[in-house]
Each structure stands twice: as C-alpha cells, then as structure tokens.
Amino acid sequence: MGDAPKEHPVSEEEIEALRAEISDDSKFHSQVWNKLVVCDEFGNTARRFVVFAKQLPRGEQTKRKKRKKKGAAVSAATDDAIFYMREALRLRDLVDVDSVWDASRISPEQGKAILKVNPFAFGGHDKQGSPIMWADAGKINGSEVASVWDMCEVKDSSGKVMDDIHNVMVNWYLRQMEYVTQVAMVDLKRKSAGPHWDRIVLVLDASGVGMSSWSTKVKRWMVACQDIGNVAYANMLKSVFVVNVPYFVKGIWSMIKPFLDPFVAAKVRLYGKSETTKELQAHIDRANLIDFLGGDLRQQDVVADFSGDLVAEKRIEKFALQAAREAEQAAEPVMAAGDAAESIVVPEISADDEAKPDSGDARTSPTDSTEVVLESPVAGVGDTEGDEGSGSDEESEDDLEFLTVPELAVDRDADRGGFWCSCAC
Numbered sequence: 033m034g035d036a037p038k039e040h041p042v043s044e045e046e047i048e049a050l051r052a053e054i055s056d057d058s059k060f061h062s063q064v065w066n067k068l069v070v071c072d073e074f075g076n077t078a079r080r081f082v083v084f085a086k087q088l089p090r091g092e093q094t095k096r097k098k099r100k101k102k103g104a105a106v107s108a109a110t111d112d113a114i115f116y117m118r119e120a121l122r123l124r125d126l127v128d129v130d131s132v133w134d135a136s137r138i139s140p141e142q143g144k145a146i147l148k149v150n151p152f153a154f155g156g157h158d159k160q161g162s163p164i165m166w167a168d169a170g171k172i173n174g175s176e177v178a179s180v181w182d183m184c185e186v187k188d189s190s191g192k193v194m195d196d197i198h199n200v201m202v203n204w205y206l207r208q209m210e211y212v213t214q215v216a217m218v219d220l221k222r223k224s225a226g227p228h229w230d231r232i233v234l235v236l237d238a239s240g241v242g243m244s245s246w247s248t249k250v251k252r253w254m255v256a257c258q259d260i261g262n263v264a265y266a267n268m269l270k271s272v273f274v275v276n277v278p279y280f281v282k283g284i285w286s287m288i289k290p291f292l293d294p295f296v297a298a299k300v301r302l303y304g305k306s307e308t309t310k311e312l313q314a315h316i317d318r319a320n321l322i323d324f325l326g327g328d329l330r331q332q333d334v335v336a337d338f339s340g341d342l343v344a345e346k347r348i349e350k351f352a353l354q355a356a357r358e359a360e361q362a363a364e365p366v367m368a369a370g371d372a373a374e375s376i377v378v379p380e381i382s383a384d385d386e387a388k389p390d391s392g393d394a395r396t397s398p399t400d401s402t403e404v405v406l407e408s409p410v411a412g413v414g415d416t417e418g419d420e421g422s423g424s425d426e427e428s429e430d431d432l433e434f435l436t437v438p439e440l441a442v443d444r445d446a447d448r449g450g451f452w453c454s455c456a457c
Contacts, residue, residue: 039267040086040109047078049110054117063121067129070213071221076230078113080267081120085112087295120264127197127260132206133341142200143339145180149173150204154216155334156320156327161226162233162270163216166322166334169274170240174247181249196256205257207338209265214343216335231270235312237325238302239276246284255291262296272300275308275325 051074054061069077086109124130131137138146151171156164184200185193196202212232220229274285282302289297303311309326321327322334335342 039083042079042082042086046082046110047075050078050082050113053110053114060118064117067124068117068120070230071218073221073230080230081113081116082109084263084266085109085116116263116266120266123260123264127202127206129206129210129264132203132210133343135341137203138200138207138339140339142180142184143204143337145183146201146204147337147339149176149180150201152208153322153331153334153336154208154212155322156316156329157220157225157229158233158316158320159226160228160315161220161224162228162231163212163220164316164320165212165232165234166325167234167236168324169236169238169245172241172245172250174244174250177253178247178249181253196252197260199253199256201253202256202260204338206260207342209261211335211338211342213265213268228270230268232268233270234272235316235322235325236272236274237276238274238278238281239305241278241281241284243284246287251291254288258291269296269299273311274300274302275312276305277302279304 054064064077065072065074149172151168153166154163155166158164181199181201186198186200187193217229220226274281285300285302292300301311312321312325312327316327319328322329323331
C-alpha cells in the first residue's frame with residue numbers, strides 16, 4: 033500500500049516548550065486540554081500541531097515570520113503550533129462544535145438525505161492501530177449532492193444564507209470527527225491496537241466513479257469541510273488509499289488535487305484493480321477489511337449514521353474530567369497562598385501535623401508530568417474563546433486565507449459510512 037510521506041521530526045524539547053507556553057495562560061491551557069487533546073495525550077496532540085506548522089508552504093512562511101516579530105520565546109515551529117491551536121479553538125467556536133450533537137442541528141429529513149448521498153463509514157483499524165474511514169465513492173452522485181446541499185443551507189435571522197461552513201452537511205462531518213476523536217480513538221488506545229491510534233486512514237473505493245460523481249456543490253462540500261478540518265483536527269490524516277481506480281479517474285483526481293494542500297495530496301495513493309487486494313491486505317488484517325473490498329468486516333457493523341448523538345456518555349465523562357481539572361487549577365494557587373499564611377501564623381509544625389495528608393496535594397495537574405493517561409476521553413468540552421490571545425482580529429482573519437488544507441473531513445452515509453479527505457492532516 034505504500035508508506036505515508038515522511039513528516040518533519042519533532043523533538044521532545046519542542047513539545048515541552050509548547051507545554052510550557054500553554055501553561056502560562058490558564059484559560060488557553062484549559063481550552064487546549066478540554067477541546068484539542070485526544071485521550072489526555074498532550075504529546076501526541078502537540079506533535080501533530082508542530083508537524084502541521086513545519087509543513088507550511090513557502091508562501092506561508094512570510095506570514096509566519098510576521099507573527100514572530102511579536103517576540104515569542106520559543107522556536108518558530110512551536111510559535112506557529114500555538115497559533116494554530118488558537119485558530120483551531122476559534123474555528124470550533126465559529127461553527128459551535130460543542131453543540132454539533134444537538135437534535136436541532138440536523139433535522140430527520142436532512143439526516144436521511146445526507147445518508148443517501150454520503151456513502152461513508154467508520155470501522156476497524158490498520159495494523160498500526162489507526163482507525164479506518166471507508167468510502168464507497170462510486171455511490172456519490174454530483175446532482176444528488178447538489179440537491180441535498182441546497183436543502184441543508186442554513187440562514188441567519190435576516191433570511192440570508194450563511195457561509196458554507198455552516199451548511200448542515202458540514203455539521204454532519206463535524207459529528208463524524210467528534211465521534212472519531214471521542215469514541216473510536218479512545219477505544220483503540222484502550223485496546224492497545226497500535227501506536228498510531230490517533231491518526232486516521234481513509235480507504236476510498238473508486239469503483240463506479242465517473243464524471244457524474246462531480247459537481248460544483250461536491251466541490252463546495254469538500255472545501256468547506258477541509259477549511260475547518262485542516263486546522264481544527266490538524267494533521268490527523270495519516271494516509272489516503274484510493275483503490276480499484278479506473279484509468280479515467282486519474283482525470284477526476286487532476287480536478288480535485290488543486291483544491292488540496294500539497295502536504296495532504298502527498299498522502300494520497302492511487303491503485304488499480306489488479307493492485308488493490310495485495311496493497312490492502314499488506315496493511316489491514318482481513319477481520320478489519322470491509323466486505324465490499326473482500327474482507328470480513330460487514331457493512332452493517334460499521335458506523336455510518338450520525339443523525340443521533342453517538343458520544344453522549346463520552347461527553348459526560350469529559351464534563352466531569354474538565355470540572356476536575358479546572359477545580360484543580362483554581363485550587364493550586366489558593367493552597368500555595370494558604371500555606372504561606374499558615375507558615376507565618378504557625379512557625380512550628382509538628383511531625384504529626386506534617387504526616388497528615390492534605391486533600392489538595394493528592395491531585396496532579398496535566399502540566400506536572402510529561403504524559404497523563406486517563407481512561408476517559410478529553411476531546412473537547414467547555415466554553416470556547418477561540419481567538420483570545422491570538423493577536424489582533426485582523427491577523428487571525430488574514431492568516432485564515434491559507435488555512436485550507438484538506439484534512440479529515442469525515443462524512444458518512446446510511447449504507448456505507450466514510451469520509452471526505454478533509455481531515456486534519
């Protein structure tokens with residue numbers, strides 16, 4: 033199947049520098065841990081954002097240097113990683129990711145229509161433990177997508193159609209991404225499925241793909257998902273394998289490729305029908321290979337329907353974890369001041385008193401150790417103040433012009449759930 037393109041190396045010093053910078057801003061620190069960090073593994077999340085920052089095309093390096101003039105006491109890549117974390121939080125707030133599971137966001141009629149045109153699903157994992165998104169791309173019909181896209185438009189209070197990122201089909205994608213980060217990745221990590229549990233593999237079956245699969249609304253759908261996914265779920269996409277590729281599909285790929293970031297496009301591999309079985313089985317066990325590609329994973333066993341709330345229980349866990357973390361952060365400085373005051377009033381402390389446990393000292397902040405592994409996911413709950421501390425509003429809007437790398441846009445369908453390559457690469 034071919035290896036994923038090599039990524040820029042990230043040193044432990046860069047990760048620790050990023051951790052220290054985030055810790056200096058308690059509000060930002062809380063948002064990062066509650067909304068961006070997956071499975072309470074800060075190191076993995078930090079590495080994804082630093083790699084994302086390092087792979088910027090040359091044209092974007094200039095904007096990076098302009099931000100550096102502010103004077104950050106960290107490396108350029110770490111400085112950019114912090115910038116993109118703030119952008120990720122800002123984008124999550126812009127599309128209100130925290131409420132994507134609200135029933136009012138997708139009507140039953142819209143849900144059924146999206147399932148019909150969006151043949152994507154999640155299920156299984158590759159040999160490195162990465163969750164797999166399956167896409168039966170031949171079922172995508174450009175004109176049908178256009179019709180559903182129109183019925184899923186969202187209007188503001190004045191009746192004006194809002195930007196594409198607010199379309200209900202994009203909300204469906206956000207539900208997919210939240211499910212993957214809050215449920216699928218958590219389960220794979222707990223099962224020790226492999227080291228790459230936090231990176232996604234997209235397998236797209238191109239059988240039946242033709243010119244009718246493409247339309248301007250398909251393009252708008254893909255671009256809107258990627259505009260959010262590229263940063264909000266930065267660098268989560270590990271590889272994209274397009275299999276059973278007819279010869280003429282390369283022409284369609286030539287139309288899609290210009291809309292993809294070069295770093296993402298480099299992750300895409302195309303294989304003809306004669307190569308498909310060999311390449312897939314080299315990296316995916318038969319038990320995790322979906323049945324329409326010759327495996328044992330049945331279509332009815334994959335997750336394709338995102339019309340209902342699939343992470344309610346996980347969200348309850350995250351609320352509890354968030355509350356504990358915020359209480360911990362608030363208590364630490366108070367305890368420190370209390371200890372100082374006590375030392376003045378009571379200059380001598382007996383050995384017995386020293387031996388008594390302090391209920392506050394038993395807790396440990398995520399910033400106190402290099403790695404904290406908890407059993408509950410922490411992919412994002414709580415208030416979102418996306419662009420606070422990220423510089424001027426003008427700077428954030430200018431830099432967003434180039435934040436359009438197709439990352440993990442995971443869109444699904446009734447019969448075969450799956451994705452669009454708008455992941456967070």
